[in-house]
Amino acid sequence: MKLRTKGIPVNITEPLVIKATRFKFKLTDPNYCLILDENDPINEENGSYVLLTTSADLNKNFMGKAVFRINELSHIFEDDILLIGQTGQIKTLYRVNSRHNFILLTERCNSNCLMCSQPPKDRNDIEFLHDIHKKLIPLIPKNCYELTLTGGEPMLLGTLFFKLLDLIKIELPNTEVHILTNGRLFAINRYAEKLSEVNNPRIMLGIPLYSDYYQTHDHIVQCKDAYYQTIMGIHNLKRYGIRVEIRVVIHKLTVPRLFKLSNFIYRNLPFVDQVVFMGLEITGFTLANLSDLWIDPYDYMEELERSVKFLNERGVNAWIYNTPLCLLPESLWCYNKNSISDWKNIFFEECQKCAAIDKCGGLFASSTIKHSEYIKAFQIDPT
Ligand code: SF4
DSSP: OOOEEEOEEESOOSOEEEEEESOGGGGGSTTEEEEEOTTSOOOGGGGGSOEEEOOSOOOTTOOSOEEESOSOOTTOOTTOEEEEOTTSEEEEEEOTTOSOOEEEOOSOOSOOOTTOSSOOOOSOOHHHHHHHHHHHHHHSOTTOOEEEEESSOGGGGTHHHHHHHHHHHHHOTTOEEEEEOOOGGGGSHHHHHHHHHHOOTTEEEEEEOOOSSHHHHHHHHTOTTHHHHHHHHHHHHHHTTOEEEEEEEOSTTTGGGHHHHHHHHHHHOTTSSEEEEEOOOOOTHHHHTHHHHOOOGGGGHHHHHHHHHHHHHTTOOEEEESOOGGGSOGGGGGGBOOOSOGGGEEOOTGGGGOTTTTTOOOEEGGGGTSOOTTOOOOSSOOO
């Protein structure tokens, strides 16, 4: 799915966060830009608002702001929210027809996980992105069901992180806010306390824990003491009643202790709100470390089944994400969630003849690089 496009900018002197429309009557609201069809005339009247067009040229009398000669605009829907950059880059920040919207708070991180899907970049993007998100959040429809805040590590925003959460609470009081963090900075109790002061019960933190054994977790995260900081962070957060989800990415380094990790969670962290076991996405650092990480999901199903059942039987909600239905034993289907974001979700050719395609979450787009040998269409609907 396309989220970016590009054209030639005219008079775009600063990044614009703006909603898209194809209807001129909406332009009384200055938060809109107008998408023109190729054949629509560009006249001087158009100069009073921002224009986006695939046309090859603009009228020479045109004085307004525009991006022309854009490769493609068909992926932008009515009321989608865009970021238009000075170089003519157009990035879709929010899609009204999707439930998988996310805000990338920073590309900086204090961990360096072996399978990071968004490899950290050491450049200070925090204030620049914060300025964009401050403009974005009030434009998001109030009926937005869920918003994911991700990074990098969101906590590296410091006070700006809490300011953003305050803004979300005011502007989007009914939205579920899922924050993906490594949780390490919550080892400092004051940060957990500060998050509780935001007082938004719709916040849930997704925190990765890769092993019950500190050296394995620290190795995967590539940071000394990450394990102790994460465990302490989870304890601090739960002390203030903040919802926490533990995220376990399943790969060759986590599979051997998967059941022991489940046991550890049950005995030491039974108060977490849920545990999710997640299939590996073949992107980012995973590509570079593929031989160390790849294991065919078929080969860890027994371990996964033991772990998921163990937790659920003891009252800890455990789910399976990012795993095609045909790889799971029937006994695990009830724990499976179709979790792959729509913009990176695909189905193979084999899936087109599958009787369960409507119930299956499919695969990551990056699965074309590496995937299980056992993807196999169901001949009859198995459910
Ligand atoms: S064949 Fe495709 S659609 Fe069918 S269960 Fe497997 S991954 Fe899902």
